[in-house]
Structure formats: C-alpha cells, structure tokens
Amino acid sequence: xxxxxxxxTTLCIGCKACEVACKQWNELPSDGxxxxxxxxxxxxxxxxxxxxxxxxxxxxxxxxxxxxxDRWLMSSDVCKHCTNAGCHEACPTGAIIRNEFGAVFxxxxxxxxxxxxxxxxxxxxxxxxxxxxxxxxxxxxASLATSRLDARATAVQQSGGxxxxxxxxxxxxxxxxxxxxxxxxxxxxxxxxxxxxxRERAHARVERxxxxxxxxxxxxxxxxxxxxxxxxAFFLLTDRPETYNLPAQPVLPSTRQPAGYTAAAxxxxxxxxxxxxxxxxx
Amino acid sequence: xxxxxECRERDxxxxxxxxxxxxxxxxxxxxxxYLFLGGIMGGLGLIQLIAHPERPQERRLKRTVRITSFILxxxxxxxxxxxxxxxxxxxxxxxxxxxxxxxxxxxxGLVLYxxxxxxxxxxxxAIDGVLPRWMRLLAPGFLAPLQALLGAFTAGYTGVxxxxxxxxxxxxxxxxxxxxxxxxxxxxxxxxxxLLSTFEGNHAVVHKLERLExxxxxxxxxxxxxxxxxxxxxxxxxxxxxxxxRLLTYTVVAGTLAPLALNLIGQAVKLPKPIDAVRxxxxxxxxxxxxxxxxxxxxxxxxxxxxxxxxxxxQPR
Numbered sequence: 001x002x003x004x005x006x007x008x009t010t011l012c013i014g015c016k017a018c019e020v021a022c023k024q025w026n027e028l029p030s031d032g033x034x035x036x037x038x039x040x041x042x043x044x045x046x047x048x049x050x051x052x053x054x055x056x057x058x059x060x061x062x063x064x065x066x067x068x069x070d071r072w073l074m075s076s077d078v079c080k081h082c083t084n085a086g087c088h089e090a091c092p093t094g095a096i097i098r099n100e101f102g103a104v105f106x107x108x109x110x111x112x113x114x115x116x117x118x119x120x121x122x123x124x125x126x127x128x129x130x131x132x133x134x135x136x137x138x139x140x141x142a143s144l145a146t147s148r149l150d151a152r153a154t155a156v157q158q159s160g161g162x163x164x165x166x167x168x169x170x171x172x173x174x175x176x177x178x179x180x181x182x183x184x185x186x187x188x189x190x191x192x193x194x195x196x197x198x199r200e201r202a203h204a205r206v207e208r209x210x211x212x213x214x215x216x217x218x219x220x221x222x223x224x225x226x227x228x229x230x231x232x233a234f235f236l237l238t239d240r241p242e243t244y245n246l247p248a249q250p251v252l253p254s255t256r257q258p259a260g261y262t263a264a265a266x267x268x269x270x271x272x273x274x275x276x277x278x279x280x281x282x
Numbered sequence: 283x284x285x286x287x288e289c290r291e292r293d294x295x296x297x298x299x300x301x302x303x304x305x306x307x308x309x310x311x312x313x314x315x316y317l318f319l320g321g322i323m324g325g326l327g328l329i330q331l332i333a334h335p336e337r338p339q340e341r342r343l344k345r346t347v348r349i350t351s352f353i354l355x356x357x358x359x360x361x362x363x364x365x366x367x368x369x370x371x372x373x374x375x376x377x378x379x380x381x382x383x384x385x386x387x388x389x390x391g392l393v394l395y396x397x398x399x400x401x402x403x404x405x406x407x408a409i410d411g412v413l414p415r416w417m418r419l420l421a422p423g424f425l426a427p428l429q430a431l432l433g434a435f436t437a438g439y440t441g442v443x444x445x446x447x448x449x450x451x452x453x454x455x456x457x458x459x460x461x462x463x464x465x466x467x468x469x470x471x472x473x474x475x476x477l478l479s480t481f482e483g484n485h486a487v488v489h490k491l492e493r494l495e496x497x498x499x500x501x502x503x504x505x506x507x508x509x510x511x512x513x514x515x516x517x518x519x520x521x522x523x524x525x526x527x528r529l530l531t532y533t534v535v536a537g538t539l540a541p542l543a544l545n546l547i548g549q550a551v552k553l554p555k556p557i558d559a560v561r562x563x564x565x566x567x568x569x570x571x572x573x574x575x576x577x578x579x580x581x582x583x584x585x586x587x588x589x590x591x592x593x594x595x596x597q598p599r
Contacts, residue, residue: 119584
C-alpha cells in the first residue's frame with residue numbers, strides 16, 4: 001500500500017495552515033522575516049527546513065469583451081515522493097529509503113551531508129539543513145526580542161548539516177494519523193490517502209471542473225516522463241506547470257549515466273591505446 | 283473562474299517570479315580539488331601501467347608514479363571528508379554499494395584504487411630492498427592493470443557524478459563532461475609525472491610523457507569544442523560571460539594551447555638541459571592550472587545553471 005497527497009489547487013485559499021502545521025509538528029525552525037513583494041508569498045521555496053510552501057500567483061488580463069479579468073492561483077507545494085526518486089538513487093549512504101508507506105524518507109542519523117541528493121532532485125525539493133544558530137542572525141531574527149529566540153535547538157536543528165525534506169509525516173502515519181498539513185487544511189485542498197483512491201478522485205474532479213467550464217490538468221497523477229514515473233504527491237493545476245514553479249519536462253538524473261560511463265570508457269580506451277603506442281617506441 | 287492561461291503569448295514560458303526551480307550545489311573549493319586530484323590520480327594509474335619495466339628510466343618513472351598515485355589516493359579522501367555536512371559520518375558511505383549512485387561507486391573506486399596503489403608501492407619498496415624481498419608477493423602482477431582500470435574509472439566517474447544530476451548545464455554534457463574529465467585527468471597526470479621526472483633528473487622519459495600530455499590535451503580541446511556546440515543555450519553559464527573568458531584564458535589558451543606549443547618545441551628542437559627543464563616545468567604548471575580551472579568552472583557554472591528556472595523546466599535530453 002502506498003499513501004500520498006493529492007493537492008487540488010482550485011480549493012486552496014492561501015491560508016498557509018499547511019505551512020504552519022508542518023513547521024509546528026516537525027519542529028522546523030523559522031525562515032526569518034523576509035518581505036519579497038511577491039504577492040502573499042514570503043516563504044518563496046521549499047528547503048531543508050520548509051516542507052510545505054504555498055505559491056501565490058496573481059494574474060490579470062483584458063478578455064475578448066474588453067473586460068478586466070483577474071484570478072489568484074494558490075498551490076501548496078511539497079516533496080513529490082517520486083516513483084523513481086533522483087535523491088533516493090543518488091544517496092551514497094543509504095540514508096534515503098522508501099518506507100512502508102511508499103514515501104521517500106531521509107534517515108537523519110545516517111545521512112552524512114554529502115549534498116548529492118540536493119543536485120539530484122529534479123524538483124529542487126531537498127536541501128541541507130542549516131546548523132543551529134543560537135543568535136538567530138542567520139534566520140534574520142536579530143530584530144526580535146531575545147526572549148523570543150529559540151533557546152534550544154530542535155531535533156531537526158540538532159541534525160544540522162544533513163539533508164532535509166518532507167517525511168510525509170512518517171511518525172504520524174505510524175500512529176495512524178493523517179499528515180499535519182492535510183489535517184490542518186480547512187478546504188481539503190490537500191488530501192491524503194491511498195494513491196489509487198486519490199487518483200480516481202482526482203480524475204473525477206478534473207471531469208467535474210471541465211463540466212463547469214474550468215480547464216484543469218493533473219500533474220504527476222500519471223507518469224511525468226523522463227523516467228521519473230508518477231508522483232506520490234500530485235497536483236490539480238489550472239495553468240501550465242511552470243506557473244507554479246513545477247517543471248514541464250523533468251528528467252530522472254540516473255538516466256544520463258549510461259551515456260556518461262560509455263563516453264568516459266571510450267575516452268579512456270583511446271588514450272590508453274595512444275599512451276601504449278607512445279611508450280612502446282624505443 | 284476566468285481562464286487566463288490563453289491570454290499569454292504561447293512561446294512565453296512563465297516562471298514563478300523568476301525564482302530558481304532547483305537548488306544549487308553546496309560544493310566549494312574542496313570538491314573542486316577532489317575532482318582535480320581524482321583526475322590526476324586516475325591518469326597516474328594508466329602511466330604506471332604503460333611505462334616499460336625493462337628500460338631503467340621507465341622503471342624509475344613507474345616507481346615515482348606509483349608512489350605519487352598512492353599519496354594522492356591516501357590524501358584525497360581527507361579532502362572529500364571536509365565537504366560533508368557531517369564529516370564524522372564519512373564511513374556511512376561504506377555501508378552500501380549502490381550501482382545507480384556515482385557518488386557511491388566513486389567512493390568504492392577510490393578505496394579499491396588506494397588498495398591497488400598501496401600494494402604496488404609495497405612491491406616497489408620490496409624491489410628496492412627497503413622492505414623484505416618476499417613482500418613483493420603482496421602485489422601480484424594483475425594489480426598493475428587493475429590500478430589502471432580503477433584509475434580510468436576514478437578519472438571518469440567524477441564527470442558522470444556531475445552530468446548525471448538534475449542540473450541542466452551538467453546534464454547537457456552527459457557525454458562531454460565525463461570524456462573531458464578523463465582527458466583532463468590524463469593530461470594533468472602526464473604534466474605532474476614530467477614535472478617529477480625533471481626534478482629527479484630522469485629526463486629520458488619526459489618527452490614521452492609530454493607526447494601523452496599533448497594527445498590528452500588535444501582530445502580535451504576537441505571535446506570541449508563539441509560540448510559548446512551540443513550544449514547550446516544550456517552551456518551559457520560555462521562558455522559565455524566572465525566564466526567563459528576565464529575558461530578560455532586559463533584552460534584553453536594557457537592550460538592547453540600554450541603547453542601544447544611548448545611541448546612541440548621540446549619535441550622538435552634539442553634545447554640545452556637547464557632550458558629544457560624550465561620549459562617542461564612551465565608547460566606542466568600551465569597544464570595543471572588549466573585542469574584545476576576546468577573543474578572549478580564546471581562546478582561554478584552548475585551553480586549558475588541551477589538558478590535558471592527556464593533551463594530546469596525543460597531539461598536537456
């Protein structure tokens with residue numbers, strides 16, 4: 001049995017309850033106070049210590065009748081827990097595993113922080129966790145009253161230097177609970193459950209939206225191509241994937257290995273032959 | 283809900299506030315140095331095999347190269363360890379062997395190479411009489427070709443390590459980066475070997491090493507030239523702008539063309555020994571600088587490429 005997320009962006013209201021619930025449950029440190037000016041998004045991206053990120057896209061255009069039309073797209077991004085995960089394949093320590101719930105999970109006590117998963121994720125999800133900073137300067141919290149600074153490192157910060165990303169709330173799932181983000185979502189934009197059931201529900205939702213004149217597409221419910229396969233966290237979108245910072249043509253990094261090893265072998269063989277001829281001559 | 287996706291020009295790829303999709307590598311000088319030394323180490327593995335054991339000067343070269351390659355193999359893991367977020371957990375890399383992870387295979391390649399190189403050094407010292415003569419038996423004959431094979435792997439895998447990632451620039455060089463890594467590694471190894479041989483006064487082997495350096499350097503240039511064509515827009519962070527100029531100056535002109543010219547002079551004209559030694563030293567130093575700048579440019583261009591969302595949305599095939 002594999003569990004996953006179906007994130008229906010047409011239901012997202014941009015409340016960021018998922019971000020907060022995730023930070024709270026997993027004891028993830030603050031990202032600091034940064035005002036980006038990019039709509040209501042001051043989180044900007046997923047990171048080693050930000051495992052849900054709500055994207056805000058404001059669109060305005062004049063339609064064919066000359067009327068101003070506008071809409072807001074909101075979408076809660078998360079680790080995709082890919083069928084064939086680049087990070088999982090790249091990990092040289094075996095710290096990244098696929099757990100009994102079908103999620104891609106990083107064992108923080110095994111990871112040695114080599115950073116190879118960071119460059120092997122086609123979705124830019126995994127990153128190294130910053131080491132604990134008691135002054136708070138790194139998190140741009142210096143302006144806060146010192147009484148509000150973290151007095152101790154959380155479990156995640158204690159494992160600073162290792163890679164971090166969404167665990168699909170492994171601990172909660174083991175207790176039979178729904179992941180924190182899905183639990184906190186007030187509109188059921190984030191749905192958690194058995195993947196087969198979620199996919200069925202997602203396809204039905206696209207059809208229902210289509211009947212209402214809304215063109216929507218699923219991202220990752222089926223194979224996204226490039227060798228990655230389907231995503232265990234997939235999305236219902238109403239615009240091109242790039243609008244939400246999702247790649248249209250991702251590639252599983254390991255598919256590039258055969259060409260690479262072959263090219264290296266050909267070069268090595270050619271040079272070895274040349275070298276042998278040079279040194280054979282008296 | 284109005285559908286505004288049709289109002290945009292079709293070719294205009296949207297981005298999310300021009301924010302990067304991918305995360306940039308965390309790798310700094312230590313990884314650059316590791317890749318550079320790994321290439322040299324691998325190249326030395328080949329040279330210790332092809333040097334002829336019956337000719338005294340080449341015998342001496344074999345010995346020097348074996349000892350140098352072992353020193354590099356023993357020292358390089360230390361540099362690798364410094365780049366880890368948790369250096370004390372380096373040994374976790376030896377928990378498993380993962381065929382699909384170039385990082386895993388590379389570490390095992392490095393470990394096995396150290397073993398083969400170490401045994402070959404023991405053999406050299408036993409032949410010299412520094413160690414008891416029976417200890418030659420610790421390094422049977424097949425270890426020399428094995429070290430060469432593992433050397434080719436360690437020089438090449440560093441290229442695959444980069445190209446088999448989600449980084450668009452690195453991915454666009456899935457053939458060129460591994461092949462160029464092997465060539466650059468052997469050119470640098472030949473340069474280091476001729477430098478050491480010059481210092482030792484073993485001048486007879488220098489011309490052969492320089493011929494090998496020229497072949498490897500020329501091959502590297504041809505591969506880089508083809509890489510520029512094949513990478514297209516994905517190659518911009520590497521070939522264009524300030525980094526492109528730096529690559530052209532240090533790796534192409536100073537690091538390959540200049541030593542090529544110096545080595546050609548050395549092959550064609552019989553210079554007096556002290557002048558020839560200066561020429562070799564200069565050519566070797568330039569080749570080594572070029573090799574380092576190549577690795578550094580690869581890493582830094584990878585960081586810039588990761589910041590380009592459009593390249594990451596449509597990965598090179």
